[in-house]
Amino acid sequence: xxxLTQSPGTLSLSPGERATLSCRASQxxxxxxxxxxxxxxxxxxxxxxxxxxxxxxxxxxxxxxxGSGTDFALTISRxxxxxxxxxxxxxxGRSPPTFGPGTKVDIK
Amino acid sequence: xxxxxxxxGGLVQPGGSLKLSCEVSGxxxxxxxxxxxxxxxxxxxxxxxxxxxxGSEKNYVDSVRGRFTISRDNAKNSMYLQMDSLRAxxxxxxxCTRRPPGSWYFEYWGRGILVTVSS
Numbered sequence: 001x002x003x004l005t006q007s008p009g010t011l012s013l014s015p016g017e018r019a020t021l022s023c024r025a026s027q028x029x030x031x032x033x034x035x036x037x038x039x040x041x042x043x044x045x046x047x048x049x050x051x052x053x054x055x056x057x058x059x060x061x062x063x064x065x066x067g068s069g070t071d072f073a074l075t076i077s078r079x080x081x082x083x084x085x086x087x088x089x090x091x092x093g094r095s096p097p098t099f100g101p102g103t104k105v106d107i108k
Numbered sequence: 109x110x111x112x113x114x115x116x117g118g119l120v121q122p123g124g125s126l127k128l129s130c131e132v133s134g135x136x137x138x139x140x141x142x143x144x145x146x147x148x149x150x151x152x153x154x155x156x157x158x159x160x161x162x163g164s165e166k167n168y169v170d171s172v173r174g175r176f177t178i179s180r181d182n183a184k185n186s187m188y189l190q191m192d193s194l195r196a197x198x199x200x201x202x203x204c205t206r207r208p209p210g211s212w213y214f215e216y217w218g219r220g221i222l223v224t225v226s227s
Binding site (some may be wrong): 033035037043044045046047048056065090092095096097098099100101102 | 143151152153154165169170203208210211213214215216217218219220
């Protein structure tokens with residue numbers, strides 16, 4: 001199975017700053033079949049990005065995804081207070097679909 | 109509005125059984141593949157099982173194959189996960205999710221239900 005590694009484990013930033021989260025795959029992810037999710041404590045995960053760079057319905061344009069092959073990134077251009085959460089990447093190019101361990105974005 | 113609501117979780121002893129349910133609303137249930145995804149305490153997510161629109165195709169992660177059974181009742185807008193021979197490592201929050209047509213990411217999630225396997 002494809003193993004996903006996310007870095008950093010924790011990112012401490014202030015509101016208004018730019019956040020860049022990394023997701024690296026152990027094998028090439030075909031057709032950029034990579035998604036990003038946001039999870040806040042006690043809440044259901046929310047889909048942010050699919051197909052490496054397509055924003056899901058209702059997701060603000062400060063969230064953007066990029067990358068291909070084995071290296072992907074999620075960028076939040078200017079952090080809003082509600083963006084402090086844990087972010088997970090997921091590949092779905094090869095079965096079984098697998099998730100990364102997450103990056104926590106917390107307030108500095 | 110798309111809604112997925114899980115029920116049926118709780119505390120069960122190792123070797124025991126539990127059946128989870130997911131009732132959906134806000135979309136045509138019979139048109140979508142559905143999946144269960146779990147998250148062990150303090151851990152990341154793990155895909156568990158998936159079922160085709162008409163129930164004719166089912167897929168499982170290796171760690172649950174032969175112990176868990178996914179099913180659905182389109183007339184009741186509901187999906188189920190029968191979990192047998194439960195182990196401590198099955199302890200997790202179980203999420204009901206909807207897959208978009210032709211793809212394997214999870215576009216909608218329920219709030220999740222906790223399953224604890226412990227003596």
